[in-house]
Amino acid sequence: MDCRVFTDELAKLSLLQGVNQADLKWLLHHCDVIHMEKDQVLLSPDEDNNTIYILMDGRLTVQFDRQRGGMLTYVDKGGWVGEMSVIDNMRPSATVMTDTKVRLLAIHASIWWELIERSHIAARNFLRAVSLRLRQDNKLITEGMQKQLIFSEKAQTDSLTGLRNRYWLEEKLPEILGAQDAGLAPCSVVMMDIDHFKDFNDRHGHLAGDSVLQNVSTVIRDNLRENDAAVRYGGEEIILVLPETNTDNADLIAQRLGRLIRENKVETYDGGVLPAVTVSIGVYTITNGDTSERVLSRVDAALYIAKNAGRDRVMVWEAS
Structure with missing residues (x-):
């Protein structure tokens, strides 16, 4: 050179x-x-x-x-x-x-x-x-x-449903708890689970199960407010974060979503129609001093009560 x-x-x-x-x-x-x-x-x-x-x-x-x-x-x-x-x-x-x-x-x-x-x-x-x-x-x-x-955004989004994933929730929930402790309007958390989802997969196959998850997610996403968030927490479990929502309003939202999911037709990838599905739902409203673990534990407990009570229903967590 x-x-x-x-x-x-x-x-x-x-x-x-x-x-x-x-x-x-x-x-x-x-x-x-x-x-x-x-x-x-x-x-x-x-x-x-x-x-x-x-x-x-x-x-x-x-x-x-x-x-x-x-x-x-x-x-x-x-x-x-x-x-x-x-x-x-x-x-x-x-x-x-x-x-x-x-x-x-x-x-x-x-x-x-x-x-x-x-x-x-x-x-x-x-x-x-x-x-x-x-x-x-x-x-x-x-x-x-x-x-x-x-x-x-991609790292915090579930690829199948387009909902947020649990990593987003783990990052966001402490912020929500901090806002609650600062005296802002109440925030409610809803956890829902598709009833008998394992049996549905066994009967109709995993592709049909994926169609159900996508369909349920779409119903939820289309009927939430702009500031609400839906999270695929794992498997067939979905968590909703509802800012500025007290227990009564969260219960109404959960009841409405349960009805819409129950009435919605689920199509397969090839154009067929699958049996309708239902969801069991638990509701918990965050209180001052809550931790992430306590919030998830209590809303999960409310969901468990809904399942034990016959599924396809909403139960609100209440302190004993």
């Missing part, structure tokens, strides 16, 4: 475009041209940096939060890195590595600032370049946050 850099190469760079030949020759006289092999670290958040590197040949990778596999982007021929460290006199915010063999023009901060003093065109180019870089970084951050939100 030819390690030399010439003024006509510099003149083609957006960072130096329009700068006169005399200033370009002066810059080359005061800079170093370096080359590096593939997979070498150029900049690191662990090391100080006082140099702007212009990439004359090859490609660099830029990775934010490298240890945790953060966002990765590339710098191609004609691009540059290190300018933010030169501006704010802080360590780099990302790890920059060589993705190929590279040839770099290394410009020390003192030399760069002197060039800015010598050339108003260089100053204008630099201002535009930093502005574009900030826009690009903001775009990457925004895209990264959006992807993280999507991944987080």
Whole structure:
């Protein structure tokens, strides 16, 4: 690889475009041209940096939060890195590595600032370049946050039913309990279980069972308020979180959902119609000082009472 850099190469760079030949020759006289092999670290958040590197040949990778596999982007021929460290006199915010063999023009901060003093065109180019870089970084951050939100959403959603999963509940329930202790409106929790679901699967097959779960979930989702949440807690158990809902209203909601599920037709994947299913339902309204374990234990106890009382009914947990 030819390690030399010439003024006509510099003149083609957006960072130096329009700068006169005399200033370009002066810059080359005061800079170093370096080359590096593939997979070498150029900049690191662990090391100080006082140099702007212009990439004359090859490609660099830029990775934010490298240890945790953060966002990765590339710098191609004609691009540059290190300018933010030169501006704010802080360590780099990302790890920059060589993705190929590279040839770099290394410009020390003192030399760069002197060039800015010598050339108003260089100053204008630099201002535009930093502005574009900030826009690009903001775009990457925004895209990264959006992807993280999507991944987080998928990680907390049950793939079969589209309902939240128990990991969401485990994360959300302590927040709900904290709000309850702060004196906000009561929140009720409902737990329902599809009656005789194992027997249904044995008679009609697991694909039919999946159809039932999806159908019941759709009925629930279509008949909840915007702030309510439905969670597939495990198997055929579904938990509803009903903010700003006292015991009486939670009982009414549960009774209505039980009736809608009982009356709803369940179609198979091939268009057939399956027997209707029913659900047993327990209701518990959170009180001050409750823990997640106590809430789940009490609503489960109410569900157990509903099953023992003949199923296809709603039972509200009451303190003995």
